[in-house]
Amino acid sequence: MLELYGKGVSDGIAIGKLAFYSNSSDNVPKYSVTDTTAELKRYKNAVKAAKRHLMSLYEEACKHLSKSESVIFQTHIMILEDSKFVETVESLILTKHLNAEFAVKDTAMKIAEIFRSMDDEYLQQRYTDIIDAANTVQEILRPKQKPLSGDAEPVIVAASELLPSETISLKQRNLLGFVTTKGSRNSHTAILARTLGLPLVTQIKGSLSRYDGMEAIIDGQSGRVVISPDHNTVAHYRAKQKHYEQQQQYLRDQIGLPSVTIPAGVTSIGDRALSTNYKLTNIYVQSGSSSFVDVDGVLFTKDGTKLIQFPAGREGTYAVPDGVTHIGVLAFGWAQKLTAITLPDTLREIDERAFQAAIRLTRINIPEGVTSLLENTFSSCVKLEEIRLPASLKNIGKNVFARCDQLKNVYYGGIKPQWNAISIIGGNDPLAAANIICREMKTAVLPANLTAIDAEAFTGAVFDAVIVPDGCASIGS
Numbered sequence: 001m002l003e004l005y006g007k008g009v010s011d012g013i014a015i016g017k018l019a020f021y022s023n024s025s026d027n028v029p030k031y032s033v034t035d036t037t038a039e040l041k042r043y044k045n046a047v048k049a050a051k052r053h054l055m056s057l058y059e060e061a062c063k064h065l066s067k068s069e070s071v072i073f074q075t076h077i078m079i080l081e082d083s084k085f086v087e088t089v090e091s092l093i094l095t096k097h098l099n100a101e102f103a104v105k106d107t108a109m110k111i112a113e114i115f116r117s118m119d120d121e122y123l124q125q126r127y128t129d130i131i132d133a134a135n136t137v138q139e140i141l142r143p144k145q146k147p148l149s150g151d152a153e154p155v156i157v158a159a160s161e162l163l164p165s166e167t168i169s170l171k172q173r174n175l176l177g178f179v180t181t182k183g184s185r186n187s188h189t190a191i192l193a194r195t196l197g198l199p200l201v202t203q204i205k206g207s208l209s210r211y212d213g214m215e216a217i218i219d220g221q222s223g224r225v226v227i228s229p230d231h232n233t234v235a236h237y238r239a240k241q242k243h244y245e246q247q248q249q250y251l252r253d254q255i256g257l258p259s260v261t262i263p264a265g266v267t268s269i270g271d272r273a274l275s276t277n278y279k280l281t282n283i284y285v286q287s288g289s290s291s292f293v294d295v296d297g298v299l300f301t302k303d304g305t306k307l308i309q310f311p312a313g314r315e316g317t318y319a320v321p322d323g324v325t326h327i328g329v330l331a332f333g334w335a336q337k338l339t340a341i342t343l344p345d346t347l348r349e350i351d352e353r354a355f356q357a358a359i360r361l362t363r364i365n366i367p368e369g370v371t372s373l374l375e376n377t378f379s380s381c382v383k384l385e386e387i388r389l390p391a392s393l394k395n396i397g398k399n400v401f402a403r404c405d406q407l408k409n410v411y412y413g414g415i416k417p418q419w420n421a422i423s424i425i426g427g428n429d430p431l432a433a434a435n436i437i438c439r440e441m442k443t444a445v446l447p448a449n450l451t452a453i454d455a456e457a458f459t460g461a462v463f464d465a466v467i468v469p470d471g472c473a474s475i476g477s
Contacts, residue, residue: 001230004204006179008223009190011268012199013241014177015234018227019155020212021166028138030102036094042141043093043100050136051077054165061168064196071399072164072188076133084474085111101141108134114473128187132163156216158208164188167196179204179218179225186374191352194271194329197248201225221268248273258313262299264288269308274299275330280311295321307331310338320344327354336360343367352376352397359383362406368392373400385409 033039054073061070079085085107092103112130154174159166161182167189178193183202193200199220217226217237226233247266259282260274266289274280282297292308293300298318299309306326310318312334319342320327326349332338333356345367352374355361361381366373368390378384379402386409387401393412401407468475 001233002227004206004225004227006201006204006223006225007185008199008201008220009183009185009187010178010193010198010200010220011244011270012177012197012220013237013244014156014199014218014220015237015241016154016156016176016216018158018179018208018211018214018216020209021157021159021162021170028101028105028142029099031099032097033093033099034097036097039093039100040090043089043103043137046100046137046140047080049140050080050133053140054080054133054136057165057168061192072129073168075129075398076136076165079130079133080137101138104134104137104141111474128161128163128189132165135163136165156218158211158216160208162189164192167192177201177218177220179208179216181205181208186352191375197270244268258282259284259297261286262289262292262294264290267291269299271329274309275312275333277312278334278336279313281314283309283311300324310335313337315339317341320347322346325349327351329353330356332358334358345369350374350377353379356380362386364388366390366393371395373397375399376402379403382406387411 054076058070058073061073088107088110089100089103092098092106093100096103098106108130112127115130116127154176156176156179157170158179159181161180162170162178167178175198177199178189179201180189181202181204183189183200187202190200190202199218201218201220201223203223204225211227214228217224217229217233219225219237219240226237229237243265247263247268248270250263250266257277258279260277260280261284262269264286269292274283283294283299284297285292285294285299289302291302293302293304295304297311297314298307300307304321304323306328307320307324308328308331310332314335315337317340318338322344323346324344325346327343327347329351330353331351332341333353335355335358337360338358339360339362341361341364343364343366346369347367348369348371350366350370350373353376354374355364355378356376357380358378359380359382362383363386364378364384365388369392370390371392372395373389373393375397377397377400378387379399381401381404383406384401384404385406387407388411391412
């Protein structure tokens with residue numbers, strides 16, 4: 001029996017056989033072509049097929065996820081259509097006589113490395129978007145390979161890294177969970193795993209291919225992975241798995257009730273377990289819980305520093321207590337009767353989709369100290385008119401303000417912004433952050449430390465002038 005430890009980023013327990021997934025980008029051949037016209041046609045046909053495949057993945061993802069979460073596959077299509085990406089690939093084929101699959105990989109790696117070298121973890125994750133889009137083309141250009149060992153039995157997928165398209169494709173077979181050597185909690189794959197309800201452990205050291213076909217256990221909460229577990233360990237984790245599933249089923253059974261009491265034995269609550277109960281007005285925690293506490297009917301971690309869930313059916317206004325430093329995934333998601341919220345000066349972290357579809361919010365003030373707004377933070381807040389961003393803010397993720405149709409006034413550090421000190425502006429949706437914010441701006445003076453502008457970042461804006469700093473290395477389509 002061997003124990004490995006990584007980082008648990010999606011809760012749950014999986015017990016079964018490991019199947020190693022070989023990524024399509026491994027060992028891409030490099031060779032010279034003589035008929036560059038034929039090779040260019042081969043590349044263009046592969047891109048057309050890749051775009052059709054990505055659209056099918058988008059449609060498949062929409063069956064399991066929200067459209068805002070599935071839109072990543074539309075982003076991949078936009079990457080393949082990006083003029084810089086296309087021109088670089090075509091140049092390598094026509095002038096360097098390189099084969100199409102290597103030209104695609106080389107181009108993707110060079111562009112992606114710009115993001116990978118950045119200090120910000122969120123921006124580093126954009127590396128995977130570019131690589132994933134390129135991999136889709138490479139899979140079409142290269143002979144079909146069997147990427148996953150084993151037959152159709154349920155398996156735990158092990159890989160060096162899983163990209164979003166691979167996660168959705170693998171979902172079509174009976175999966176138990178995932179374990180990888182690379183990845184983070186904020187990656188698209190981690191978000192997909194949590195939404196799909198599958199455990200995921202990342203950052204395991206060493207190659208996982210050596211464990212292909214072996215029995216294993218993964219614990220998505222603790223980050224523990226057990227290879228070839230003994231009888232007692234399997235029995236222990238089967239009991240723990242049953243207890244976890246009973247906890248989650250209990251929470252699902254509460255949907256539609258006006259109040260919920262979390263039993264003292266519950267140690268983990270899924271992101272969506274309570275957020276879509278539109279009648280919920282109070283969440284209570286049974287005495288003796290070591291993991292959670294309720295304050296005025298709102299759910300927090302035991303130490304009170306992280307707000308996990310605000311009851312989606314509660315009406316009126318709410319002030320987050322002083323001392324709270326972290327607002328969790330979907331904490332105020334679908335709180336459709338919440339009209340105003342006050343955030344404390346102690347706040348430092350806001351997770352993805354934290355205020356998604358809080359449709360009656362009209363104004364919000366983000367306190368100083370918050371440095372990032374992750375994907376879809378305020379998406380579908382259709383009545384949001386004004387937001388004040390702190391001077392500490394360094395990153396705005398994709399779709400942060402998607403479908404915020406009424407957003408008119410955005411203040412940065414107390415003034416109407418020209419995006420001073422924002423490191424990335426963008427969105428992959430015509431109604432994404434910059435697009436709405438910039439509708440009334442005539443001049444955009446972009447900050448000196450700006451490193452990238454996403455595709456369609458200023459769609460719909462009418463500028464007299466746009467000043468881009470020298471340090472900006474990438475501009476999307």
